[in-house]
Amino acid sequence: METLLSLSNDLAGAVERAARAVVAVHARPRLASTGVHWGPGVVVTADHTVRTDDDLRVTRPDGRTVPATLAGRDPATDLAVLRVADLAGPPAERGDPARLRVGHVVLAVGHGPRASWGVVSTLGEAWRTWRGGEIDRLIRLDLTLYPGFSGGPLVDARGDVVGLVTSGLARQLELAVPASTVERVVEALLATGRVARGYLGIGLQPVALPEALRPVVPGAGEQGLIVVNVEPAGPAATAGILLGDVLVALDGRAVGDTDAVQGVVAGRPIGSAVTVSLVRAGAPVQLSVAIGERPARKG
Amino acid sequence: MTAIATPPLAASAGIAADLEAVAGRLRRVTVVVGGRGQGAGAGIVWRPDGLVVTNAHVARGAVGVTLADGRRLRATLVGRDPGRDLAALALPVRDLEAAEVDDGTDLRVGQLVVAVGHPFGLAGALSVGVLHRGPTGREDPDGGWLVADLRLAPGNSGGPLADERGRVLGVNAMIHGGLALAVPSAAVQRFLRRAGLVAP
Numbered sequence: 001m002e003t004l005l006s007l008s009n010d011l012a013g014a015v016e017r018a019a020r021a022v023v024a025v026h027a028r029p030r031l032a033s034t035g036v037h038w039g040p041g042v043v044v045t046a047d048h049t050v051r052t053d054d055d056l057r058v059t060r061p062d063g064r065t066v067p068a069t070l071a072g073r074d075p076a077t078d079l080a081v082l083r084v085a086d087l088a089g090p091p092a093e094r095g096d097p098a099r100l101r102v103g104h105v106v107l108a109v110g111h112g113p114r115a116s117w118g119v120v121s122t123l124g125e126a127w128r129t130w131r132g133g134e135i136d137r138l139i140r141l142d143l144t145l146y147p148g149f150s151g152g153p154l155v156d157a158r159g160d161v162v163g164l165v166t167s168g169l170a171r172q173l174e175l176a177v178p179a180s181t182v183e184r185v186v187e188a189l190l191a192t193g194r195v196a197r198g199y200l201g202i203g204l205q206p207v208a209l210p211e212a213l214r215p216v217v218p219g220a221g222e223q224g225l226i227v228v229n230v231e232p233a234g235p236a237a238t239a240g241i242l243l244g245d246v247l248v249a250l251d252g253r254a255v256g257d258t259d260a261v262q263g264v265v266a267g268r269p270i271g272s273a274v275t276v277s278l279v280r281a282g283a284p285v286q287l288s289v290a291i292g293e294r295p296a297r298k299g
Numbered sequence: 300m301t302a303i304a305t306p307p308l309a310a311s312a313g314i315a316a317d318l319e320a321v322a323g324r325l326r327r328v329t330v331v332v333g334g335r336g337q338g339a340g341a342g343i344v345w346r347p348d349g350l351v352v353t354n355a356h357v358a359r360g361a362v363g364v365t366l367a368d369g370r371r372l373r374a375t376l377v378g379r380d381p382g383r384d385l386a387a388l389a390l391p392v393r394d395l396e397a398a399e400v401d402d403g404t405d406l407r408v409g410q411l412v413v414a415v416g417h418p419f420g421l422a423g424a425l426s427v428g429v430l431h432r433g434p435t436g437r438e439d440p441d442g443g444w445l446v447a448d449l450r451l452a453p454g455n456s457g458g459p460l461a462d463e464r465g466r467v468l469g470v471n472a473m474i475h476g477g478l479a480l481a482v483p484s485a486a487v488q489r490f491l492r493r494a495g496l497v498a499p
Contacts, residue, residue: 001464003313004321008411008463011429015409107409107429115409116448117429144448144477146431 007105010157014107015115017159021092024059024111025068025082025151027052032059034111034152035082036161037091044186045151047073047080048168058084059111072189076133076197076266077177078168081189092153095160097137097178105157106141108165108174110149118143118174129169130259132197132266136184139163139176198268198291201234202227202241204258209248213279220248223256224279235292242280249277265291317463318413318427324465325415326423328398329458331365332357332374332388341416341458342388343467345487347397349390350496352487353457354472355379358386366395367423378494384472385482385490398459400484401466403445406430411463412447414471414479416455426450431478443486445469449479 021037025045033049035058043058050056056068066086073080100106100120108116124138141154145167154163154176163176188195204225214220224246230237249255250264251274268274270293278285332342332353340357342364344350351364351374364374370392378387407430414426428449435443445460451474459467460481469481491497 001317001320003310004317004411004463007310007314012407012410016407019408109409112432113408114432115429116431117409146448146477 011105011107011115011117014155014157014159015109015113018092018107018109018153018155018161019113020061020089021161022061022109022111022113022152023084023087024148025049026057026059026065031148032111033148033150034109036151036153036164037087037089038081038182038186039091041083041085041087042071042091042186042190043068043082043084043087044164044182045080045082046164046166046168047075047078048166049150050080056082058082058087060086060088061113062088064088072193074133074185074189074195076129076131076195077135077181077185078129078133078166079164079177079182079185079189081186092161093159094179095156095158095162097139097162097180100139100156100162106143106162107155108141108143108145108149108152109155110146110152114146114149116144116146116149128263128267130263132262132264133195134181134267135169135177136181137178139178141165141174141176143174145174196270197266197294198270198272199234199294200236200261200265200289201231201292202236203229204247204261206257207246209246209279213282220277221254221256224248225255225258225261235289239276239287239289241276241278241287241289244280245285246279247276248279251275252277266294318425321413321461321463321465322415322423322425325398325413325425325459325461327367327396328467329367329415329423331417331422332457333362339417339420339454340456341454341471343457343459343470344395344397345387345400345491347393347395349392349395350491351388351390352470352491353386353388354470355381355384355386356472357457358388362388364388364390366392378491378496380490380493383482383486383490385470385487387491387494387496398467399465400488401462401468402485402488403434403468403483406434406445406468408433412449412460412468413463413465414447414449414451414455414458414460416451416458416471418452418454420454426455426479428479434483443483444472445481445483447479447481448477450477451479455479
């Protein structure tokens with residue numbers, strides 16, 4: 001029974017080690033989520049589990065519940081950072097997500113602690129979430145995320161935290177945000193309270209692009225986006241985009257829905273230019289728009 | 300075409316062999332309770348003199364039991380606790396191989412656990428998972444469950460949840476949201492004592 005015992009001990013040991021930095025996050029009614037003690041006085045969790053800004057609390061591994069404040073949130077990567085004055089113990093020991101391989105046994109640890117085991121199912125290159133957040137590495141898992149597990153650590157067999165698990169980035173997929181991305185976003189959120197995201201300052205509605213118009217505009221697909229709102233003095237207004245224009249492509253690539261536009265724009269550096277191909281009164285127009293910074297959410 | 304020699308995968312071959320050994324050990328002490336095929340549940344040989352433990356929802360009265368060696372016997376119901384979902388059966392045999400039972404005081408979250416049962420009518424199928432949380436119900440000594448991140452199906456009811464060595468930690472009773480719930484062996488012992496089936 002040597003090797004099975006040894007695997008069992010490794011897994012139990014990994015849970016114990018990681019659990020020292022796992023907290024329960026009380027930021028929504030009923031179901032607590034999980035968070036990771038990431039740095040001194042700092043807890044990171046899944047943004048979609050933070051439904052309120054006030055009366056946030058965190059339960060430490062020793063069972064004590066202490067107050068927390070929201071330092072910042074980034075829905076694009078589904079991460080939120082809390083400041084917690086009263087966190088005991090050391091922060092999570094981190095591992096390198098680049099060393100993960102498909103088939104590696106991994107654990108998700110939820111507050112409690114609770115454990116779920118499985119393997120790395122898919123690994124891929126950097127990818128963009130549907131809200132334009134950049135995730136350094138695609139990590140898909142074959143394991144169950146039980147209720148309340150989102151925001152908790154993805155742990156390797158040594159007990160090192162290699163990422164954060166969340167159900168909020170994609171439906172029906174168990175995904176992890178690699179530790180490198182978490183670190184980058186945590187730094188930005190601690191510094192400024194948000195991750196600066198590019199935006200155009202227009203409201204768009206999908207419309208079917210008549211076949212006659214498609215060859216007219218390079219890169220056009222079957223659907224375009226009609227401009228139904230232009231924010232005064234916003235990036236689109238400044239570039240000369242008008243109400244009624246139909247957007248068909250960004251930098252030569254067809255866009256047919258608002259997610260596609262968000263995906264391109266939100267990840268771009270502020271101030272960089274994007275070429276917008278549009279149809280105005282039946283004729284093609286190309287404009288260069290300087291991407292602006294999305295203003296902070298109010299309320 | 301040249302064959303490329305690869306070094307033996309020592310750890311995984313070892314794990315496979317260990318799992319096979321644990322599965323074999325548990326199968327020898329697991330019985331089929333009730334009808335054959337889909338309607339059957341499982342049971343655990345608790346003592347060599349034919350005392351078998353299963354769930355109350357698997358055994359409601361006298362019932363047919365199939366041993367690991369294939370013998371089919373008639374079992375009498377000698378104890379039943381629907382509240383704890385336990386039942387005890389007596390088989391007219393002696394000298395059966397009985398389960399090694401562990402009282403589960405040293406369990407660790409994340410450790411491996413295994414289950415053997417008859418999910419979907421497959422006799423003696425093995426499932427492997429990890430202990431999901433610390434045992435519940437410490438406040439109520441008669442309550443509590445062992446909870447495992449482990450896939451079970453209806454035919455697993457009444458069968459063993461065991462550790463990596465094949466020591467029985469509990470009786471699988473329920474599936475809940477992807478988790479397996481088992482009645483801890485300490486609760487089984489209490490039930491057997493109350494039923495007068497084991498010495499206090």
